[in-house]
Amino acid sequence: MxxxxxxxxxxxxxxxxxxxxxxxxxxxxxxxxxxxxxxxxxxxxxxxxxxxxxxxxxxxxxxxxxxxxxxxxxxxxxxxxxxxxxxxxxxxxxxxxxxxxxxxxxxxxxxxxxxxxxxxxxxxxxxxxxxxxxxxxxxxxxxxxxxxxxxxxxxxxxxxxxxxxxxxxxxxxxxSNGTGPHITGGTLGAVIDEGFSDPYNMGEAMAPACFHTLLAHFKDFNTTPKDYDYIITGDLGSVGQNILYDLLREENYRVNRNQLIDAGCEIYNKNQPIFSGGSGAGCLSLFLLSKGLKVYFKKPTRALVVATGALHSPLSLLQTPHIPTIAHLIVLESK
Amino acid sequence: MVISVFVAFVVGGLICTIGQLIIDVFKQTPAFMLSLFVVIGSVLDGIGLYEPFIDFAGAGATVPITSFGNGLVHGALKEAEQSGLIGVVIGMFQLTSAGITSAIVFGVIGALLFKPRS
CATH class of the missing domain: 3.40.47.40 (Stage V sporulation protein AD)
Structure with missing residues (x-):
């Protein structure tokens, strides 16, 4: 058998x-x-x-x-x-x-x-x-x-x-049949609370969750950022992306700045009034299913796609001033 | 004239700067900042400081929301002097009635002309 x-x-x-x-x-x-x-x-x-x-x-x-x-x-x-x-x-x-x-x-x-x-x-x-x-x-x-x-x-x-x-x-x-990039693996995140409470700075709150899920992934698969062409994050924005970069460097993971792509930073032009970037449930799906698949995954590519989320509600924030966050990761490959 | 305009501008501007700092630095909501200013205005009038402040800064003291707190207490105290304890409730909105009424009237006009809900 x-x-x-x-x-x-x-x-x-x-x-x-x-x-x-x-x-x-x-x-x-x-x-x-x-x-x-x-x-x-x-x-x-x-x-x-x-x-x-x-x-x-x-x-x-x-x-x-x-x-x-x-x-x-x-x-x-x-x-x-x-x-x-x-x-x-x-x-x-x-x-x-x-x-x-x-x-x-x-x-x-x-x-x-x-x-x-x-x-x-x-x-x-x-x-x-x-x-x-x-x-x-x-x-x-x-x-x-x-x-x-x-x-x-x-x-x-x-x-x-x-x-x-x-x-x-x-x-x-x-x-399971057809053409397109393959989802070959994934890592589930856990709820992370690093004590951040500013709903006007979600990047800061979500970056640690993204970092935790990435670490868990590297450990479980025995890989490093070098094994992937890109690490595509959901909606960390420019603030959160910089924090993630610093966190990875501190953990001695050599990431290239060009390796990190944040959907929230890619959707808009520089001159649009969007502050530190796009966010929301549709942010990652809009980027990945448009430019992501049509440009990045047109050529052979192996990338991590990490969706990050803040799990507070307006009421929870008033009662418990913490923003719990979570991140889930998939491995996406095109040949 | 020029000097009093300048003083009004600087003093009113300073009050607004403090309000902005409360939002940006102390991470409070605009509603918190507004309520705080109303309370500060009413306390200042209660200890008799807001009237001299108006004499000094003119519109710089009457335009910011602190003047609303001043108006509440000032009207209440004035009426209390004439009618006793009941005057506190009668007088509370006497000086501020112009502000409150215009807020309601312009609110109605705004709601009629534009989309009041999204």
Whole structure:
């Protein structure tokens, strides 16, 4: 009898033996992103933050609907969508999927949702529970500002360390055949609390979680940053990216500055009013499924994709002034 | 005239700078800063310092939100002198009524002209 291949690696990592391929994808983004740096790579845009809807929340719902529809039309037999958004109880996702034969598996890991979605999508294919699944995330600037900070109309001042929630995101089809980059492994993160409490400096709070997950990955797979072409982070912003760089150097990991790519720093142009970078559940999915796959993974590449998330709520922050954070990692390879 | 304008500008500007520092350096919310200034204004008037401050800085003392706290206490104390304890509640909004009423009126106009919710 053939021995079953080991999927679990080390403490918190997984190695996949069936090919898990990001086959097809669709990205959608808002007006600010349209004037940004990824315009040529994103599939569709909305012209304003309402897009014909009465409220921002309804527009969020519509974005998810429009993002998943092209994939769903081509693959109506896919049953699961691994996702998660940034409003209470993931209402935009659940409203968007009303009366559709698709079951949403929604996670509550904020901006880390995309990493966890890809990892769990991959696990469900690896374990042969599913032949193909959808994974993806979306965010909407104004709806998320309202949930996490203040409504735009309030005119709250923001310090330079704050980040701007990306309007947009992307969905992809994971399956075991087809062409595209392969998800070959992954590492699950744990909740990290380093005592940071400033919701206008999420990069500072999330960088340690990213660092912990990377360390766990290097240990479990016995690798170093040298073994990867890029370390693509979700939404650390320029502040968090610099902290991650310093943390890795302090641990004697020789990383090249060009090796670190942060989705939040890549989406916009330098002159756009976004403070230290983009953030949000859709930040990483928008970048990875547009320029990421169309440029970086067009040539043979082996990269780590780390989605980082802050797990506080406005209420929790008032009661316990701490921002717990988490990061999930996948290994993405193209040949 | 030029000197009093200059003094008003500098004093009002200083109060606003303190407010900005409370937000940026002490990491407080704008609501906290506003409430704090109202309290400071009312305490200063309670110990009789806000009137001389207005004499000195003019608009520099009356435009910032501290003057709202001053108005609350000043109206209450003035009415209390005439009507006794009940005057405290009658007088509280006497001096500030112009500000409160215009906030309501302009709020209504703003809501009619623009989208009041998103």
């Amino acid at each position: 053939k021995e079953a291949l080991q999927v679990r690696v080390g403490q918190v990592s997984y190695q996949f033996h069936t090919p898990i391929i990001i086959n097809e994808y669709h990205t959608i983004a808002g007006p600010l992103e349209k004037n940004g740096a990824l315009t040529a790579y994103i599939d569709t845009f909305i012209d304003d933050l309402y897009d014909g809807e009465k409220t921002y929340e309804n527009c969020y719902k519509k974005l998810i609907c429009d993002g998943i529809s092209p994939l769903l039309k081509k693959h109506p037999d896919v049953q699961l969508l691994f996702t998660g958004d940034l409003l209470n109880q993931s209402t935009p996702t659940h409203l968007a999927l009303t009366n559709r034969a698709l079951t949403p598996i929604t996670f509550d890991h904020a901006c880390a949702n995309f990493g966890l979605s890809l990892l769990y999508g991959a696990l469900s294919i690896e374990s042969q529970q599913q032949a193909a699944v959808f994974a993806g995330t979306m965010s909407h600037f104004a709806a998320v500002e309202k949930q996490f900070r203040f409504p735009n109309e309030y005119g709250q001042q923001k310090p330079p360390s704050s980040q701007t929630t990306v309007t947009g995101g992307g969905f992809c089809l994971l399956s």
